[in-house]
Amino acid sequence: MQKVLRFKLLSLLGIFFLLSASQAFAQGSVSGTVTDAETGEELIGVNVVLPSLNIGDATGSDGTYLLTDVPEGEYRIEARYVGFETVRRTITVEDGQETIVNFEMSAAVDELGEVIVTAFGVERESRSIGYSIQDVSAEDIGRAGSDNLLGALQGQVSGVQINQGGGGAGQGMQIFIRGFNSLDPTADNQPLFVVDGVPIDNSTTEASIGVRGMSNRAMDLSPNDIESISVLKSAPATALYGVRAANGAVIITTKKGEAGDIQVDFAHSISREDVINQPDYQDVYGPGFGFSSAPDGFWPAWGAPYSETPELTYYNNWENSMRTGIGINNSVSVSGGTENVTFYTSISNSNNRGILPNNDWDRTSIRVSGELFQGPLTVAASANYINSGGSRVPFINFMARLAYWNTSADVTDWRHEDGTMKSDSRDGRGSGRNPIYDAEINTYEDDVNRLIGNLRTSYEFADWLSLEYMLGIDTYSDERTDIEPGPRGLENEFVWSNVGGYRQEGRISSTDLSSNLAANINLDLTQDIGMSLRVGNDIFDRSSNTVRARGERFSASEFNHFSNAANISIYQRLSQRRLIGLYGDLNLDWNDVLYLNVTGRNDWTSTLPKDERSFFYPSVNLGYVFSDMIELPNWMTYGKFRASYAEVGKDAPPYSTQDVYVAPSIFPLDSQIGFTKGATINSSDLKPERTTSSELGFDLRFLNNRLGFDFTWYKANSKDMIIPVPVSNATGSSQFITNAGEIENRGIELSVRATPVETRDFQWNINSNFTRNRNEVVAIRDGVDAIFLGQISAYINNPFMQLIPGESYGAIWGTHYARYGADPESNTIDTSLPIIIGDDGFPVVESDPKIVGDATPDWTANLFNQFNYKSWDFSFNIDIVYGVDKYNKLDNWDAAFGHTTKTLNREDYVVFDGVLEDGSPNTQEVWLGQGVDPETGRNYGAGYHRNTYRVAVEESTEDASYVKLRSVALGYTLPQSVLENIPFTNIRAGVNANNILLWTPFSQYDPEAFVSSGSNLVGLVDLAYPGTRSLTFSLNFSF
Structure with missing residues (x-):
């Protein structure tokens, strides 16, 4: 083929x-x-x-x-x-x-951005907006070449941080706008997503057992159907959406039909993926301990050199266990219409094979939309059905088992003739768990069926008065099947688990209903003053139902069915949340020069106590186009100043106002039903959270708009945050829900656009963004020392993240080296101080945890260049993240097992830099090897890397700054003079390379990695799915 x-x-x-x-x-x-x-x-x-x-x-x-x-x-x-x-x-x-x-x-004063889509899909001239907002076009989305529409936003918008958790097929992404806005460890800090006025779900629900890189739900949308994306970053921009947009909003506008001939657009692409980066693995030493070969033992790479054991062969199992990923995308759309009726319909399919065994992800999307214009009446409707899902690999387990695997055993030779697993011993019957067998046999699959639809009507009673109504729905069912086969009863068979195999099936169902009724008034109050007013009612209802059934201990082998399970347990969780809002949006303009916008919204929410369910929050913003009032030099084209202030409220998670009871896992017991009080003490005294935000900025353009600067300063304080705080175990509970904290985010954003060269045949455009955000935990409830965000399991001494007043949200905590002269009251280690060396000659590791790193970047930047020459276009995009730390679990494990080149110094004698406890210089020479030193006879036990290096969380907390060549794209569009002779209106061929170059001191696969896309532990990198680079060939044509 x-x-x-x-x-x-x-x-x-x-x-x-x-x-x-x-x-x-x-x-x-x-x-x-x-x-x-x-x-x-x-x-x-x-x-x-x-x-x-x-x-x-x-x-x-x-x-x-x-x-x-x-x-x-x-x-x-x-x-x-x-x-x-x-x-x-x-x-x-x-x-x-x-x-x-x-x-x-005639001069086009606002040539760089005429119309911006704001709250509720309202289009406004960018010159009239008094807050920061940025757009991403369909061209930018297509150039990104990502299955996940969040990939199109990477590096395109200042103040926005998007993390790709790894290169797994279907693996989700995270998006944070202007930092972290909640102290709640269970909150996702994700913005609201809106498609054609309909709020949609972008949550990520990880597997109940093990992290498998599940999709964020916005990944269900086909990028080929998207016309533009507007990112609302500030509270004034999102105030009208209420509590749902407290973390910002991503406004998505889809493609629509236009009056004229029917047009057919077809898009095809095929891509290949491989690992972008991998740690430096050593091939010098083989399996064993203390330089003694033991190919059937536990130790993967602490044995004798391969040069001394010719009977053993080194296998690069890290590379061999992975495969080339393949992606194939096809999309076709048909659109057109008349002056009275327009339509757009599309079908697309994305088929992706991941780089790890048995990892794939597919998506099929069918979308239909249409608009009817009948005098003053307009009716529009759309429906988007999506089926997505695939096979997920437990990649943390996969990478862990690779770390344990004997480097003299071929990991790809994973199955005996009878179908049972081969281990890493020479006879293949040992206890080493093969990661490929695990991926192929212990399966986890998800199947999502989703419908997003809306119905919109508007009626224009007069030139100055119209009424509109929108009804939206977003409903999906996410069905998951997790199977671990039981033992087959064969001789020498490795028994995978102690539960005799299991089958687990779950269904996550969610339905969002939204209703919005609004009246719009547009009047000229005087010859110089214009007014527009929008008043409306907004209703939102979310209901969800999670059901999970698990059957264990299969009686008959190779029959992985519930009817064959001896033990069956069932879990169910129901949830519902309702929100009703009334809002007003008033806009005044004076001579199209001075713009004032005032909004107010009152919400009634079902998740707060009765006396606190109603709360109001306002916003005001001002835009002043001073270039229309002041005579400027010829080289200055446009100037605008903007300022804003806003308040945004936020409610509590469902069922936080009263204690609940749950069924323990041991029930039903002997046919008896039992319940116990939940581990969380809820509160009937909760009140809404409140975020106050201030913003100042300016937009300056020069040389007939060939050079432009957009600068923003902002500050946001979120108070009365609803969070779980720890309580004494004597209460019978573990935490208490209360208003208990405040966090502050402040920063600057700068966007620069330039057209250095423009001739008849050639144009060069530059777009760059710079962001610097600082966040600080300002306060926590009296009596609470810290809020625990979470931890990951290292080989020893787990790193964790917690929040305390005066420190950053991104603080990474863990064990560290003792330092001479360190301030015992300081929460953060001082790396400028000398390390204390113990009597044994090795650095002293203190178990009292301190802050060893900060996952909040000092700054981020992006540089995008585009060149057009006649029918050719070429572009490249560079992302820079500077001053960010992350804990690297793979480094910790590799040090324990001797896999990386860091451990090649195992035969060296060193004198560690530092001082003794009394401050005198250290002069003790020590051996870094394992066992007995052949020169001195001293027994060093497991050696430096296992006894010291891996014990200090500080050692594996690395600088994760990076410079990444995010994308390079080359395209050719057939000239119109050629198309006139063939039955096509557009033909374009292109090649796109993503993530092809990476410069970073981080020794893991990808510095963008994190625990999972539903987690706030952004500073802790588990045994993450390797990041990938891709090469894509595309062909688009229209007729």
């Missing part, structure tokens, strides 16, 4: 090039002068083109242009100039004649 596809592609490209060479000879000319409509001055460098022929010229110093060799006929001619409105005319060129066409061009 690949050969056939390659032949068709080459044939098609050959036809394109032949058609390119078959253009007819021209027979006329077009000339003229281009001037500024306001000043009458000639404009230099204006591009005057005939799009259908792909020919043009740039005006010279006298403002004139000349197009020669133009075939006889009727054409559309365009004059284009950065900072001015494009002017279009229709002309007729006659044989042998010169056609004179002069242009007068």
Whole structure:
């Protein structure tokens, strides 16, 4: 099939090039002068083109242009100039004649961003907005080449941090807007997602047993259906959405049909993936302990050198256990309509094979939408059905078993002839668990069926008054099956678990209903003052049902069915939340120069106590386009100042106001039902959280909009945060839900856009973003020392994250080296102080945990460059994250097992830098090896790497800063002159490479990795799914 596809592609490209060479000879000319409509001055460098022929010229110093060799006929001619409105005319060129066409061009003050989609899908001119907002276009989304629409936002928007947890097929992403906004360890800090006015679910629900890289639900959306994405970063922008948008909002607008001929668009891409980076593994030493070979023992790589054991062969199992990932995407859409009716329908399929065995993910999306225009009445509806899911690998277990695996055993030789597992011993009958066998045999699959739909109507009673209503639904069912086969009763069979095998099935069902009724008033109060007012009612209801059944201890082998299980347990959780809001949005403008926006919203929520269910929060923002009031130098085109203040409320999780009872796992017992009080003490005294936000900024543009700066300063304080705090075990509970904390985020954002070069055939555009965010835990309830976020299990001494006043949300805690002169009251280690060396000659590790790193970046930046030359386009995108720390569990484990080149110093004698307890310099020489030192006879036991290095969390907490070449894209679009001779309106071929280069001191696979996309433990990297790089070939055409 690949050969056939390659032949068709080459044939098609050959036809394109032949058609390119078959253009007819021209027979006329077009000339003229281009001037500024306001000043009458000639404009230099204006591009005057005939799009259908792909020919043009740039005006010279006298403002004139000349197009020669133009075939006889009727054409559309365009004059284009950065900072001015494009002017279009229709002309007729006659044989042998010169056609004179002069242009007068008017400045386009807001050329860089005319319309922005804001709350509830309302479109506003960007000049009228008094807060920071950024858009990502369909072109940007397509260029990113990601199955997850969050991938299209990486590096595109300032103040937004997006983390790719790993390279697994279907693995989710995290998005944080302006830092972390909640102290609740169970809160996801994720923004609200809205599609065509309908709030949708973007949660990530991990596997109940083991982390398997599940999808965030926004990944169900096909990027090919998206027209634009607006990111609302500040409280004023999101105030109208209420409590759901306390962490910001991502507003998604999908593609729609337009009046005109029916258009068919087809998109195809095929990609390959491999590991972007891997630790430096050593192939010098084999299995065993203390330089003695033991190929059937526990120790993977602490034995004798392979050069001394010719009977053993080294296998690079880390590389061999992984495969090349493949992705195939196809999408077709049909759109069109008349002045009264338009439609858009699409179907797309994405098929992905991951780099780990038995990991795949598929998505099929079918979308239908339409609009009816009948006088003052407009009716629009859309429905999007998605089926997604695949096979997930327990990648933490996979990577752990690779770490345990004997490097002299081939991990890919994983099964005996009878189907049982081969271990890493020479006879294959040992206890080492093969990670590939685990991935292939112990399966976990998910199957999601989802429907997102909306119905919107509006009626215009008069030019100044309209009424609109929207009803939306987002409902899905996520069915999961987890199977671990039981023993088969074969001789020498390795028994995988002590439960005799199990089957677990679960279903996560969720339905979001939203209703919005609004009246819109638009009036000119005076000749100079305009007003728009929107008042509305917003209703939101979410209900969910999680059911899980587990059967253990199969009686008959190879029959993994509930009816074959001796022990069956069932779990169910029901939840419902309802929110009702009334809101108002008032906009005033004076002469299109000074803009004032005031909003107010009152919410009634079902999750707070009766007396606290109703709460109000306002916002106000001001925009002043001073360039329209002040005479500016010729080199300055546009200037705007903006300021805003807002308050946003937030409610509690469902069922937080009264104690609940749960069924212990041992019930039913002898047919008796039993319940016990839950481990959490809930509170009837809760009140809503409240975030106050201030923002100042300016938008400056120069040189006819060829250079622009957008700067924002912001500060946000979230108070009365609803969080679980620890309580004494004597209460019979572990935590208490209460209003108990405050967190602050403050920072700056800078976006720079430039067009350094623009000629008739060539254009170079630059877009860069810079973000610096600082967050601090300001306060926690009296009597509570810290809020525990969570931990991961290291080989010894678990690192953890917790929140205490005065420290960053990203603080990483753990064991560390003792340092001479350290302040015992300080929470953070001081690496400038000398390490204390013990009497044994090794660094002293203190068990009292301190902050050993901070997962909050000092700053992030992005640089995007795009070059267009005639029909060719080329772009590249660089992401930079600086000053961020992460704990690297793989480094800790590899040190324990001797896998990496860090352990090659095991035969060295060293004197550690540091001082003795009395402050005198250390002069003790020690051996880094295991067992008995052959020179001194001293027994060093398990050696430095196991006794000291892996014990200190500080050692494996690394600088995770990075520079990543996020994407490189090259494309060719067939010229219009060629398309006129074939039945296509657009044909484009492209190649895209993602994550192809990475510079980082972090020794894990990818510094962007984290525990899971539903976790706040951003500073702790478990045995994560390796990050990947991809190469994608694409073909798009329309007719």
